[in-house]
Amino acid sequence: MARLCMKEISRALIEMISDESPNASKDMLCGTRGAVFREIFIFHYPGFTKELQKLVPGVTKDEELLCMLVALGQSADEIEQLFCLSAEQIYMFRKAVCWKMRLEDDKLLADRLREILEG
Numbered sequence: 001m002a003r004l005c006m007k008e009i010s011r012a013l014i015e016m017i018s019d020e021s022p023n024a025s026k027d028m029l030c031g032t033r034g035a036v037f038r039e040i041f042i043f044h045y046p047g048f049t050k051e052l053q054k055l056v057p058g059v060t061k062d063e064e065l066l067c068m069l070v071a072l073g074q075s076a077d078e079i080e081q082l083f084c085l086s087a088e089q090i091y092m093f094r095k096a097v098c099w100k101m102r103l104e105d106d107k108l109l110a111d112r113l114r115e116i117l118e119g
Contacts, residue, residue, distance in 0.1 A: 009072055012040050034065055041068050051116045056100040063100075066093050071113035 042049060052067055053059055059067070069079050080090050098106045 009040055009044055012037070034061075038065065038068070041072075045117055047119060048117055051119060052113075055116070056097060059097070059100060063093060063097050066090075067097060067113050070094075070110050071117040073110075073114075 048068070048071070049064060052064060056063070056067075066079065066083075069082065074082070076087065076090060080087055083090060083093075085093075094106050094109060098104075098109050101109070101112065103109055103112065
């Protein structure tokens with residue numbers, strides 16, 4: 001069931017950034033694209049953001065979005081494309097979230113976020 005939801009969300013995500021999509025956006029953080037993705041994600045994983053907010057007090061909306069994408073298994077390249085940010089900026093986002101979660105290694109971030117997702 002969780003795998004099916006992840007595939008559905010991934011498809012919606014790809015649709016949002018596809019050049020053929022009438023709703024395409026090159027930047028998920030601008031306009032309504034981020035909000036639409038967030039709604040789709042929360043529909044399928046209603047407890048994720050609440051649990052994330054408990055673990056990461058003061059998490060920003062952008063960091064939440066990054067965590068959602070990491071939890072879904074999006075690659076660093078895909079996240080860079082979605083955020084329209086450089087690799088360095090994405091790295092800084094990840095480091096900030098790891099620091100807030102008290103994770104010493106950012107490689108543990110994806111595992112921890114998947115645990116929350118599957119919660």
